Amino acid sequence: MTQPTGNTSRLFSKASAISWLWRQLSRWPVTRLWRISSVLGPVVYRLNKRERWVTERNLTAVYPALSNAERHALAKQSLKHSTATMLELGHAWMAEPQKVETNILAVYGRDKLDNARTESRGVIVLAPHFGNWEVLNFWLSSHFPFTAMYEPPKIIDLDPVIRHGRERMGASLVPTNPRGVAALLKALKRSEAIGMLPDQEPDWGSGVFAPFFGRDAYTATLLPKLVARTQARVVTGVALRVPGKGFEIHFLEADERVYSDDDVQSATGVNASVEAAISLDPAQYQWEYKRYRKVVQEQQKLANYRDYRLY
Template structure:
């Protein structure tokens, strides 16, 4: 047991030092470094490649296999960029990180709602550099979002410090955390939700279409909307070429999310995710089993 704890502390120390070293590199270098690493992952990590291939075949049947493979490989490279950029997001000077945004599209509507104490829910799917969105919103206003402890518990303090350094508020990914989100909304504040994560058993979900395919989707958003009258937006920190920075894109969520019918509202969540993916499909995390947990069907089993 003692050896295990020591080993975990050493692992956490190495990872933390790695993040710090990466935080010193220019953004363009980080993103360039991801190209050979991501290409190797695509070629040799069968699990990630196969998941991406299945997802893309289901979501974009109109594309040829070659076109889907190009999209899948680029997605793996973009995910690698996201991971390499984490040290920068959490440890580089604050002003340097905030300056990574070179344009803010659609932020006026969000700022206006926030100014009027209108509760706001920000949907942040796994696309682009989602960590940067949390940093910006935490800097601008009271921003609360859910957090799950890492598998390597010794990294918890480092990640919490990084995610909260702009003033963000973390709540646990459980019933207590949901209560925290509800309280923040009732105070007229902004919260962030991951809309494309498959809910665990007992967390509440409905099977609704995602790109026309049945996908178990969390019911948390419509429940919060119905209880608070919150306004919902979908967000993307779109990575620009050659390390030029990021473009923040904020768009109103699909109108279905405000429906009194929960199934319709949950379908609106997926429609909102599809709308934001259209801005940069190659930057979406296609190597995630989005279509798991559908009864009687396992699309990932060969």
């Protein structure tokens, strides 16, 4: 029998520890998880220089009118919410379904999904990294036939744990490749719902530059292709955290430009839709993601490139 290598053994141990922690946290009420986040969030802000730097850099770019004190305060709140999301993964993936459902305090805009299905149209749900998107996945897959793309985690031994958590209410996960795109098309043609991450930078060749808070960001172009072939409706969906209480699901009308057959116009509509969701509570957006990384790579000759070289 082949013995595990040192690296494999360490990864397995790390995966086991993370899975165990999620299981323990799944037993705790979200009120307690928020209190823990309120303690850990400031620690993350103080000690994690990378997360703090990227968060504040993004906030400077999108909210230039903020004072330094206001920006620092918003960055602290953002990292507190990001900490809460990490602690709540076990809740979304492993807690008793009734417990998760009970913590969803309200659902706004459900008619946007119901009306599309009444018209025999599929629904594309743009789900940005806002609030707790895993709770949104839980609700969607509990109430609609739901398909979403899935990329295995870097710690491969966590794959079955995460996959089971996301699929346990009936969601269908498909790979991030042409086979997965074909599965999304089939789901939409069956008048079902699919989920898309609108705020992750795609690989080169799979996107265009479009404004996001007035500054170009490399944005995926899969959406207009799906709309053109299926006439699907597009909505933005988020699970807004109500600190210490639970979550509210919000479905918002997407910006009309998402239906354009012009890739740049459609991508502009996608980013505007994400901006509208963020306006619900800017602190709940994951600002530590390097949303402008590729445009910085394209602007290396600008005079201020030295300020961005580590971004």
